[in-house]
Amino acid sequence: MTRYAALAAILRQRIEQGLYAAGERLPSVRTLSLEHGVSISTVQQAYRQLEEHQLVEPRAKSGYFVRRPHRVAELPAVSRPVQRPVEISQWELVLELIRSKPRNDLVQLGRGMPDVSEATLKPLLKALSSNARHGDLRSLYYDNIQGVASLREQIARLLLDSGCQLDAEQLVITTGCQEALSAGLHAICQAGDIVAVDSPCYHGTMQTLKGLGMKALEIPTDPLTGINLEALEMALEQWPVKVILLTPNCNNPLGYIMPDARKKRLLMLAQRYDVAIIEDDVYGDIAYSYPRPRTIKSFDDDGRVLLCSSFSKTLAPGLRIGWIAPGRYLERVLHMKYIGTGATATQPQFAIAEFIRHGHYMQHLRRMRIRYQQNRDLMTCWITQYFPAGTRVSQPRGGFMLWIELHEEFDTLRLNRCLENQGVQIAVGSIFSAAGKYRNCLRINYAQKLTADVERAVKQVGLTITQIMQSQSEPVKQMGFSAPE
Amino acid sequence: MTRYAALAAILRQRIEQGLYAAGERLPSVRTLSLEHGVSISTVQQAYRQLEEHQLVEPRAKSGYFVRRPHRVAELPAVSRPVQRPVEISQWELVLELIRSKPRNDLVQLGRGMPDVSEATLKPLLKALSSNARHGDLRSLYYDNIQGVASLREQIARLLLDSGCQLDAEQLVITTGCQEALSAGLHAICQAGDIVAVDSPCYHGTMQTLKGLGMKALEIPTDPLTGINLEALEMALEQWPVKVILLTPNCNNPLGYIMPDARKKRLLMLAQRYDVAIIEDDVYGDIAYSYPRPRTIKSFDDDGRVLLCSSFSKTLAPGLRIGWIAPGRYLERVLHMKYIGTGATATQPQFAIAEFIRHGHYMQHLRRMRIRYQQNRDLMTCWITQYFPAGTRVSQPRGGFMLWIELHEEFDTLRLNRCLENQGVQIAVGSIFSAAGKYRNCLRINYAQKLTADVERAVKQVGLTITQIMQSQSEPVKQMGFSAPE
Numbered sequence: 001m002t003r004y005a006a007l008a009a010i011l012r013q014r015i016e017q018g019l020y021a022a023g024e025r026l027p028s029v030r031t032l033s034l035e036h037g038v039s040i041s042t043v044q045q046a047y048r049q050l051e052e053h054q055l056v057e058p059r060a061k062s063g064y065f066v067r068r069p070h071r072v073a074e075l076p077a078v079s080r081p082v083q084r085p086v087e088i089s090q091w092e093l094v095l096e097l098i099r100s101k102p103r104n105d106l107v108q109l110g111r112g113m114p115d116v117s118e119a120t121l122k123p124l125l126k127a128l129s130s131n132a133r134h135g136d137l138r139s140l141y142y143d144n145i146q147g148v149a150s151l152r153e154q155i156a157r158l159l160l161d162s163g164c165q166l167d168a169e170q171l172v173i174t175t176g177c178q179e180a181l182s183a184g185l186h187a188i189c190q191a192g193d194i195v196a197v198d199s200p201c202y203h204g205t206m207q208t209l210k211g212l213g214m215k216a217l218e219i220p221t222d223p224l225t226g227i228n229l230e231a232l233e234m235a236l237e238q239w240p241v242k243v244i245l246l247t248p249n250c251n252n253p254l255g256y257i258m259p260d261a262r263k264k265r266l267l268m269l270a271q272r273y274d275v276a277i278i279e280d281d282v283y284g285d286i287a288y289s290y291p292r293p294r295t296i297k298s299f300d301d302d303g304r305v306l307l308c309s310s311f312s313k314t315l316a317p318g319l320r321i322g323w324i325a326p327g328r329y330l331e332r333v334l335h336m337k338y339i340g341t342g343a344t345a346t347q348p349q350f351a352i353a354e355f356i357r358h359g360h361y362m363q364h365l366r367r368m369r370i371r372y373q374q375n376r377d378l379m380t381c382w383i384t385q386y387f388p389a390g391t392r393v394s395q396p397r398g399g400f401m402l403w404i405e406l407h408e409e410f411d412t413l414r415l416n417r418c419l420e421n422q423g424v425q426i427a428v429g430s431i432f433s434a435a436g437k438y439r440n441c442l443r444i445n446y447a448q449k450l451t452a453d454v455e456r457a458v459k460q461v462g463l464t465i466t467q468i469m470q471s472q473s474e475p476v477k478q479m480g481f482s483a484p485e
Numbered sequence: 486m487t488r489y490a491a492l493a494a495i496l497r498q499r500i501e502q503g504l505y506a507a508g509e510r511l512p513s514v515r516t517l518s519l520e521h522g523v524s525i526s527t528v529q530q531a532y533r534q535l536e537e538h539q540l541v542e543p544r545a546k547s548g549y550f551v552r553r554p555h556r557v558a559e560l561p562a563v564s565r566p567v568q569r570p571v572e573i574s575q576w577e578l579v580l581e582l583i584r585s586k587p588r589n590d591l592v593q594l595g596r597g598m599p600d601v602s603e604a605t606l607k608p609l610l611k612a613l614s615s616n617a618r619h620g621d622l623r624s625l626y627y628d629n630i631q632g633v634a635s636l637r638e639q640i641a642r643l644l645l646d647s648g649c650q651l652d653a654e655q656l657v658i659t660t661g662c663q664e665a666l667s668a669g670l671h672a673i674c675q676a677g678d679i680v681a682v683d684s685p686c687y688h689g690t691m692q693t694l695k696g697l698g699m700k701a702l703e704i705p706t707d708p709l710t711g712i713n714l715e716a717l718e719m720a721l722e723q724w725p726v727k728v729i730l731l732t733p734n735c736n737n738p739l740g741y742i743m744p745d746a747r748k749k750r751l752l753m754l755a756q757r758y759d760v761a762i763i764e765d766d767v768y769g770d771i772a773y774s775y776p777r778p779r780t781i782k783s784f785d786d787d788g789r790v791l792l793c794s795s796f797s798k799t800l801a802p803g804l805r806i807g808w809i810a811p812g813r814y815l816e817r818v819l820h821m822k823y824i825g826t827g828a829t830a831t832q833p834q835f836a837i838a839e840f841i842r843h844g845h846y847m848q849h850l851r852r853m854r855i856r857y858q859q860n861r862d863l864m865t866c867w868i869t870q871y872f873p874a875g876t877r878v879s880q881p882r883g884g885f886m887l888w889i890e891l892h893e894e895f896d897t898l899r900l901n902r903c904l905e906n907q908g909v910q911i912a913v914g915s916i917f918s919a920a921g922k923y924r925n926c927l928r929i930n931y932a933q934k935l936t937a938d939v940e941r942a943v944k945q946v947g948l949t950i951t952q953i954m955q956s957q958s959e960p961v962k963q964m965g966f967s968a969p970e
Binding site for chain 2: 091094095098099111113116117121125128129130137138139140141142143144145146175176177178179182186190191204207208210211212213312315316317318319320331334335336338339340341342343344345346347348
C-alpha cells in the first residue's frame with residue numbers, strides 16, 4: 001500500500017469511529033504531515049482520495065471537513081420471517097444465479113466473487129504454478145484425507161487472530177466452505193430435522209438444508225447486531241431444533257458483526273438447549289477492522305461449535321479450499337468429507353500453505369480490507385444517488401455485499417427479468433429465505449474495481465427500479481414509498 | 486513407446502488371447518522381423534522383455550516358447566454374500582487405510598493410487614503450471630456450476646470410445662468420482678433405501694451408503710463375468726431396491742469386465758423393475774484391450790443409468806476431477822453437486838481439457854495400459870511364487886488391482902497388524918463388504934514401478950501369511966488349505 005493510501009485509511013477509520021464527526025474540521029495538511037512523518041503532498045493525496053470517496057470536502061481557505069452525507073440511507077428493517085420450520089424452495093432461482101460464469105458483456109453484481117486481480121495475490125499464482133513446474137509429483141497424489149498437514153498448521157496459526165486456540169489435528173480441509181457446511185450439517189442432522197438460521201440467510205446454506213431434507217426455522221435478525229436471541233430462545237423452547245446455523249461475522253448478506261457479548265449469550269443458549277452451532281466464518285477475515293472479530297468458536301468450551309470457513313472470499317473461489325473445525329464431531333465430519341469428495345485437491349493446499357507461511361496472506365488481507373471498505377462507501381454513495389428515495393441499505397462492517405431493501409410491494413424477480421437484457425446481474429432477495437420472502441430485496445456485490453462501467457450498471461438498476469415502480473398500479477403509488485415496519 | 490515394447494505388447498496379447506498356447510513354439514526372430522518391418526535386435530529385445538515377465542522361455546536352438554506357468558493360481562470363488570439388505574460397518578478400517586499418505590518408508594500396496602511418474606504425464610504438469618504462470622485469472626474464479634465447458638466437450642468426445650453418444654450439456658464435472666457417486670446416490674435415494682451392489686464392492690461406495698443411511702444388498706458376483714444376474718433378479722423380486730450400483734468394467738477389486746450381453750440383460754432387468762443404475766466406470770479407460778469396453782450407459786435408452794467416472798485412476802487422483810452423466814436425474818444431481826462442494830476447482834479443469842485436446846490423454850492411456858498389464862503379470866508371478874499354495878488370485882483385465890483370496894479361516898486383519906511394523910500396507914478384504922465378509926481376502930495395488938523393494942514387500946507379505954497360518958491352531962491346519970466352495 002502506498003503511503004497516502006495508508007494515511008487515508010487511518011483518517012477514514014477515525015471518521016467512521018466518530019472521532020471526527022460529520023461537519024467537523026479535519027487536521028490541517030501540515031499537522032498531519034508532522035504527525036505521520038510524511039510529505040505535504042502525501043497528505044494532500046490522502047485527502048484527495050477521501051474527497052473522491054465523498055467522505056471529506058475541502059472548503060476554501062479552511063481546509064478539509066467531514067462531509068455530511070447528502071442523504072443517509074436507512075438500514076433495512078429487522079427481518080420478520082415465518083416463525084415455524086419450513087421446507088426450502090427457490091432452487092431454480094439459485095441455479096439461475098450460479099449457472100452464470102464470468103462474462104465480459106455482463107456486469108455481475110449478483111454472485112459472491114471476491115476481486116482476484118490485486119498484485120498481492122501474485123505470490124499465490126507463483127506458488128500454484130511452481131509445484132507443477134518443478135515436477136513435484138506429491139501434488140498429483142492424494143494426501144491425508146484430513147488435508148495437507150502444513151496447510152492445517154498455517155490455518156491453526158491464522159485462527160489465533162479470531163481467538164481460537166486449535167491445533168492442526170482438530171481441522172479438516174474441505175472443498176470450499178460449502179463442503180464444510182454440508183459435511184457439518186450431514187454429520188449432525190438427518191432428514192426432517194429442524195435447523196435454526198439467521199434470516200436473511202446465505203442461499204447455499206438454505207439449499208443445503210433442502211438437499212439434505214431438513215427444515216429451516218428462520219429467526220428474526222437485526223441488520224446491525226444479528227440474530228435476535230429472544231426470538232431464538234423462544235424457537236428453541238418451542239421446536240426440537242438440532243443445530244443453529246449462522247454467520248455472525250461480516251454476515252452474508254447483511255454485513256453486520258454480532259457483538260461478542262451476544263456471541264457468548266448465543267453459545268450459552270445452545271448449551272442450555274443442548275444444540276450444536278455451525279458457524280460460517282467465510283467473510284470473517286475481511287472484517288474492515290483489525291484485529292478481526294472473534295468467532296463463537298473461540299468461546300466454545302465443550303466442542304459444540306463447528307467452525308466453517310474457506311479461502312474463497314479472501315483469496316480465490318476457484319481453488320475450492322476450505323476447512324472445518326468440527327469440535328466433538330470430528331470423526332463424523334471426516335466420514336462425511338470422505339463420502340462427499342474422497343479428499344481435497346492436493347496442489348492448491350501446498351500452494352496456499354506456502355503463501356500464508358511467507359506472510360503474503362496477511363499482506364493481501366490488509367490490502368483487501370481497505371479496498372472493500374472504500375468500495376462499500378462508493379457503492380453506498382451510488383445506491384443513495386441512483387436508487388429511489390426510501391431505499392434502505394445495509395452498513396456492512398466486512399465482506400463485499402450490500403443488502404438493499406426496496407418498497408415492500410416491489411418485486412425484484414421482475415427487476416431481474418428486466419435487467420437480463422441490459423447486461424447487469426443482481427441477486428434477488430428471495431433466495432435468501434427458505435420460502436421466498438425478501439422479494440423486495442436484492443444483494444449487490446462491490447468486490448470488483450468500481451469502474452465507470454459498474455457505475456453505469458448501478459445507475460441502470462436504479463433507473464429500472466424507478467421505471468417499474470412508476471409502471472405499477474395507482475393504489476401502490478398512492479401508498480408511497482414508505483418503509484415497511 | 487519403443488518399437489520393441491510395441492512388438493512385445495502385440496505378442497503378449499496374442500498369447501493371452503490363446504493364439505499361441507502354453508508350450509507352443511513362437512514365430513522365429515526372423516519371421517517377426519519381416520512381418521513387422523523391424524530389425525532383428527528389436528525382435529530380440531521384445532522377446533527378452535517377455536522372458537523377463539516370465540511369459541516366454543527360450544529353448545536352445547529352438548527359439549522361444551510360450552511358457553507353461555509354474556503354478557496357475559485359481560480364481561477367487563464366486564462370492565456368496567448375505568442375501569438381505571444390511572447396514573454398513575467397517576468405517577474404522579477404511580479410515581485407517583485412507584488416512585495414510587505417501588511415505589518413503591512404506592510400500593503402499595493398499596490404496597487405489599495410479600502411477601503418476603510416467604513421462605506421458607508431463608504435458609499435464611505443464612498445463613497445470615502455465616495457467617497460473619501466465620496470470621490467467623479465470624482459473625481463480627468459479628466457472629459454471631456444471632463444470633468448464635471445454636472439459637465437458639473433451640469428455641464427451643472420449644465417451645464415444647465406450648459407445649456413449651452424449652453431449653457436453655449432459656455432463657456434470659465433479660470433485661472426483663467419489664462426488665459423482667455420492668451426488669448420484671443422493672439424488673435418487675433417501676435414508677433407509679436399499680441399494681444392490683456387486684460384491685466385493687469398492688469401499689468408498691459402501692461408506693457412501695453408510696453415510697447416507699442406506700442399506701446394501703450385496704449380490705453374488707463372479708470373478709470373471711461380474712454380478713450374478715439370476716441372483717440380482719431374485720433380489721429385485723424380493724426387495725424394494727432403489728438403485729443398482731456396480732463397476733462392470735475393470736471392476737474394483739476383482740478386475741473383470743462384464744460381457745456386453747450381460748450388461749444389456751442387466752439394463753433390461755433394471756427397466757423391468759424400474760430401478761436406476763449407477764455405473765462406476767473409473768477404471769474403464771485403462772482396460773488392457775483397445776477399443777475399451779462399452780459401458781452399460783451406452784445401451785441406455787431411457788436415461789436411467791448414471792455414469793460416474795474421473796481422471797483419478799487414468800491421470801492423477803490429487804487433481805480431484807471427475808464427472809457424471811446423470812441421464813434423467815441431471816437437475817437433481819446438479820443440486821446435490823451444488824450443496825456438496827459449490828463448484829469444482831477451475832484450474833485443473835482447464836489443464837485437463839488442454840491435455841486431452843492435444844492428444845496427450847490417449848497417448849498416456851496407451852502407455853499405462855501396457856505398463857499395468859505387464860505389472861499384473863509380474864505381480865501375479867510374485868504372488869504365486871511367494872504366497873502359500875492354494876492362494877487364489879484374480880485375473881484383472883484392466884486397472885491395477887489384484888484380489889487375493891486365502892484360506893477361509895485366515896484373518897487379514899491379523900495380517901495387517903503384523904505388517905504394520907514391516908513397512909508394508911495392504912487393503913484388508915473386509916472393507917469391500919457391507920458387514921465385514923472377505924476377511925480372508927486382501928487387495929493389492931500393482932500400479933507402481935515393480936522394483937526390488939516392492940518384490941521384497943510382496944515376499945514379506947507371503948512370508949507373514951505363511952507364518953500366521955503355521956501359528957494357527959492344529960484343527961485349522963488339519964483342514965488343510967482347501968479352497969472355500
